[in-house]
Amino acid sequence: MAAVYRAAPAEALRIVPLDAFTAIYHRASGITHLVGPPVPEILTALGPDGLTLPALIARLGDTYDLLDADEAALGARLDELVAAGLVRTA
Amino acid sequence: MKHVFSVRIGPVGFRVGSDWRAPIRQLAALYAGYPQPEDGVPDFTVRLFAQRPWRRVIRPAVMIGGDFMIPDAAPLPLAQGLLAAEMAMNLQMALGQRRYLLLHASAVERDGRVLLMTGESGSGKSTLAALLSQRGWRLMGDEFALIDPVTGLAHAFPRLVSLKNAAIAVAEAAMPQARFGPLLEGTPKGAIRHLVPDAAAVAAMDMPGKPALLLFPRFGFAPDIRDVAPGEVFMRLTQASTNYVAMGERGFDALTRLVLSIPAQAIDYPDTKHALAQVEALWEAL
Amino acid sequence: MSVGANGWLLARILRSPGDAAALDATGWTALIAIARAEQMIGTLAWRLHGTAMPPAVARILADARASADHGRTLALWEAEAARRALAPLGVPVVLLKGTAFVAAGLMAGQGRSIGDLDILVPRGSLDAVERALLENGWEWVKPDAYDDAYYRRWMHELPPLIHRDRDRMIDVHHTILPLTARITPDAQGLLAESVPLRAEEKGGLAMLSRTDVIVHAAAHLFADGDLAGGMRNLWDVHCLIEEFGVEGLVERAEHHGLGDAVGRALRLAAALYGDGATLSPGDRACLRRVTARDGWGSATRPWTRLAFYIRSHWLRMPPAMLARHLWTKWRKQSG
Known part of the structure; x- marks a missing residue:
């Protein structure tokens, strides 16, 4: 079964869009992340219920027109977000 | 410490203690007209001290200390004692300020x-x-x-x-x-x-x-x-x-x-x- | 107040926060400087929370509480990062010292400043733990062949590692005293008796048992340092005893060969923060050393300090080895 990725719960993050960049404060680590697209879009798409990687790609394509997302690259991005605590697996 | 100077700069109170009179006298002259720390309790303490007692008089070198310190900060000659005090006060702010x-x-x-x-x-x-x-x-x-x-x-x-x-x-x-x-x-x-x-x-x-x-x-x-x-x-x-x-x-x-x-x-x-x-x-x- | 401006002032206020009402501006100023020097300003701030104090002091202590809260967040995240890195190994990971106290929500952790992450793992797993940490972003602090060999051969921990992104150090211990010390605590027993912190998480983290955690605090105070940080360490001991009691503590301490250290730690903690104790001349010397601060936060009584530094190295290493260690260090400094 493919892993399900969920965004960290809303109360765990402070998300402030600045311009093309978004500032995200991760409460559990006290670390600020300055991120560009598609990270905010990924977090919104995953939501608290979560998606598998293929489902996420489909959702990003539908909602944000990111049709060229490649699975390996997006998977690597997700792993970084998991390491940072912004996304959880299982 | 032997020589003491207290001052409030904006919302921040300092207390500077020194083994030597000169830096304290310079601070007092330059900060004349500034108020004292609120309630008499400074936010930060700064110390200007000699590493060894005899270094107060022989080739006097000012070590910088205080509530917040960086290890191995190089001493300054006594002629630059005022600079040492200013650096030490800045250091307290840089390392210790949490209100602003x-x-x-x-x-x-x-x-x-x-x-x-x-x-x-x-x-x-x-x-x-x-x-x-x-x-x-x-x-x-x-x-x-x-x-x-x-x-x-x-x-x-x-x-x-x-x-x-x-x-x-x-x-x-x-x-x-x-x-x-x-x-x-x-x-x-x-x-x-x-x-x-x-x-x-x-x-x-x-x-x-x-x-x-x-x-x-x-x-x-x-x-x-x-x-x-x-x-x-x-x-x-x-x-x-x-x-x-x-x-x-x-x-x-x-x-x-x-x-x-x-x-x-x-x-x-x-x-x-x-x-x-x-x-x-x-x-x-x- | 009859207490002079030294470590006893801090001890007295921690023991009886109500006594702070008698402090004048000079007293508050000294108390704050001493508490900062002992890295106990957060502890003091929590202890005095809600009591009457001048507004300037209230602001300073509010900042200290916020700072300690943030420190707690960083410490717990560091523990979580280590848990994630080490979970695949399936070995027990026991949090030590401050991180354990805050993770378990203990009184000793309230407002406590926390520096490095200290963990205890089985000695046989050291290589695997080291590899897993290196693969997950930790790096050696200083690649120095002599220190490295010294650590690996004689110390009770790996040379310190630092995380390249988060800039936080981790000390990986396999026992609680250096192998050079004449006392060898039961390291396997420490692990065997450790208590899971969050039972629901597989491959989770643990802390030492309620008796071992006190034994460790005492061992750390006398054998792993020169009594530096003693006021904070003894506050840990005091709080742990308040919460866990002393049942079985003497037996457990004897089991580890640390009966004397624990006995003395209990007496010193009682003298500083509790109801007092009958003190030996040695106890009094320790207390003089531990409370040696002036109203500016400066260390006083340098001769006492030096004596304790030599003594602490003596305890950790047999004499011939001490000579070799100092010689090598000295040659490097002069070279």
């Missing part, structure tokens, strides 16, 4: 609104702040701007303005009536001379102001002005803040709010005349 988000920036105020200028050493932010204080602006500080995370207001921290190298002559010429400290030659940062903020700056130092404009000055380039986008401002200010990380979520709140509420421009200038004209023009256009 600290931006490495100069700040001047007009009509209750604050102009912040941030940049590397040599960008001219101290000199510009000092010169603007001669032209109808109130000097709030040349080194640290204090942003209150609760109100978003900038608080003044008008310590002695630290003029370095070429800036010394520029300020002396522009402000013949101002009070200066002794000329300190051969410091780790070259020649340094401290300028005493004018009486108006000291009298109004408890009055915070609303940030209105942020500039990134750069000295030694052809005149140029460009907008800086919020994302870049945010990144540059996290680097220009000594306590952003330590402030945690309050730092995040203060900084995102500041970045989203005021315009930011980078200004390049070949000389202070250009810079002052650029600043006035940008301020008028707000």
